[in-house]
Amino acid sequence: MTHINQAEILNHPLRVTRTRNISWAWLGVLPFFVFAIAFLILPASYLVVGSLQDTKENFTLANFADMFQPEILGAYWLSIQVSVVTAVGGGLLGFMLAYATILGGLPRWVRNALMTFSGVASNFSGVPLAFAFIATLGRTGFITALLKTAFGLNIYEYGFNLYSFLGLSLAYMYFQFPLMVLIIAPALDGIKREWREASENLGATSWQYWRYVALPILLPSLLGTMILLFGNALGAYATAFALTGGTFGLATILIGRQIRGEVLQNPGLGYAVAVGMVIIMALSVSIYSWLQRRSERWLR
C-alpha cells in the first residue's frame, strides 16, 4: 500500500514542480558555484594575471622566460621524478592488491578491510604522515632501531635516508597506492567472469587472456588512474615540507618559499612557476578523464 502512494507522489506533483520551477534547483548548486569562483577561478586568474606582470604591474612575458633557470627547472624535474616514481610504483602496487582481493577469489572480508584501510590511508598525508614516517623510519625511528638490534642491520649505513628522494617517495607511496585501490576497484568489478571463461573455453592460456582481454580493458583505467596519482603527488606540499623541513627542492616547496619571500624576490616569477604547475595538473586531469570515458564505453 505505502509504496503505491509513494510512487504516486513521486511521479506526479514532483515532476510538475520540477518543470515549472526549474530555477529552484539552481539554488541548491549555488554554493558550489560560489565556492568554485571564489577559490578556483579567481585565484587561478590571479595567478595568470600575476605571472604576466613585472614588479611595476606592466605586462611582460619575462617571468615565463625566467623560468628556464637551473633552480626552477631542477625543482620541476625533481617534482616530476617523485610524482612519476610514486604514481607508477603506487599504481602498480595498488593495482596488484586490488586485483588480488577483488578478482583473486579471496574472502569478502579481505576486500572490505582493504577498502576501509585505503579510504583512510589515501587521506593520510601532510604533517601526521611525515611524523609517522619519522617515528618509524627516521634515524632513531622504531623500525630503524628494530632492524638494527634484531638483525644488526643499520639501514642508514647502507645509504638509506628518510629525508631524501627515496624516503620521500616511500612516504608518498603511503597515500598513493590506497588511492589506486579505491579508484581502480570499480573497473575491476566491471571485469566479468564470463570473459575469462569464454577465453579459456576458446583455448586461451591465462597469459593470453591477460594480454588480449583483461589488460586492454583495464589499461585506460590503469593509465588514467596513474595520471591522477601523478597529479596527486605533484601537488603535494605539506608532507614534503614536514618531512624535509623545506630543504628538498620540489616545485611546490619552491613556490611556498616564494610566497614567504625567501627566494627569487620576484612574485611574478613565483606566479609563473605556479601557473606551470596548474597547466601540468590540468593536462593530467584531461588525459585522465579522456581515458576514463574510453573504458566506460566498453564496460557499460
Place this chain on the structure above:
Amino acid sequence: MAFLELDNVSKSFGQVEAVQNFNLQAERGEFVSFLGPSGCGKTTTLRMIAGFELPTAGTILISGNDVTFKPPQKRNTGMVFQAYALFPNMTVADNIGFGLKVAKKPSAEIKKRVAEMLALIKMEKFGDRYPYQLSGGQQQRVALARAIAIQPQVLLLDEPLSALDAKIRVALRQEIRAIQRELGITTVYVTHDQEEALSLSDRVVVMNNGCIEQVGTPFEIYNFPQTEFTAQFVGTLNRIGATVRDVANGELLIDSQRIVTAQKLEGVSNGTAVTLSIRPERISFAADGRKPNGLNVRVENITFLGSIVRVQVRAGDNVFLMDTFNNPFLKLPDIGDVVEITFSKEAVLVLKHA
C-alpha cells in the same frame, strides 16, 4: 558408443548437492536440452562438461576420451553464455577469430573462417562493429559464431536466449537449430523454458533438485511424463485425486465415478489413494456414443483463447482444465451446467511419487 557421456556425475558445493548421479549418453550430432526450474543444477552440469567446475564424483567422456579433470582449454567445447560474454574491447570479427588467434593459426585462415562465420549468422556487414554497437540478439549470434569458429566437438549453450525479447527469442532459436543441423554438431542446450526445450531438442533431460527426472524425446516427455514433476513442469497439468478400485483391470474412482487407465497399476492395492494426470487437450465433451471413460462434471469457468477454448470443470474436490478446439458451430455449455466429459484410457496417467 555415445559421443558425449556423463557417468554418475555429482557435484556438491559444501552442503549444497547441486548435481546428483547425472547420467547421459548423447550421440554425435544430437541436440540435447537440460530442462528444469532455476537452481536445479543445469548450469553446474554444463559447466562440468566445459571444465569450469570439477565433479565431486563420476566421469565425463567426449568422443571416448576421459576429460573429467582436463582444463577447459583442452576440451574443445564451444560455450555460449547466458549474459553477453563477448569481449567488449574487440570487434565482432576479432571476437569470432579469438579462438583461432590464440591457437596461433595463420591470419589468412582466421580471416577466411571469420568471413564464413559472419555469413553463417547473416552478419557479413557487422565485422567491424563493437559489441556495444549491437542489439542483444546480434550479440548472441556473434557469441554463437565465436563458439563455433573453433570447430568444437561439443557446443554448450546456457540459456542463450533468456535475456532477449519473446519475438527475437523464437526467431533466434530456430536459427540456432538450423545452424546446429547444418554443422551436425553435438549440442547441449540449457533452458528453463519448456517450449524452447520441446521445440528444439532431439532429446530432453528434465531436471529437478540436482537429479534427472526423465530423459526422452519431446514427444515422450510431453505425452508420457513418468514423474509428477515432469508432468507438472512440462505443459499444463491436471492433477486429479483418485483411489484404486481394481488393480488388475486398471479401474480407478474419481469422485466415486469409475474410470479406466491403460497403464499397469504397480505398487498399489485396491483402496490406495493416487494422483492422476490428464492433459487438458486430451479431454473432450462426450458425444452420444459411449467412450470407455465418461465423467460427469460441473462447468465452473470458460476462457476463450482464440483457436482454443479452455474450460474449467469440477468433479467433487477435483478442479481441472480441458482444452477444446474453437468451433463456431458448436454451442459451448454455460457456466454451472453439468456435462459429461470423456477421455481415452491412454490419456490417464498414474504419476509416480518421488
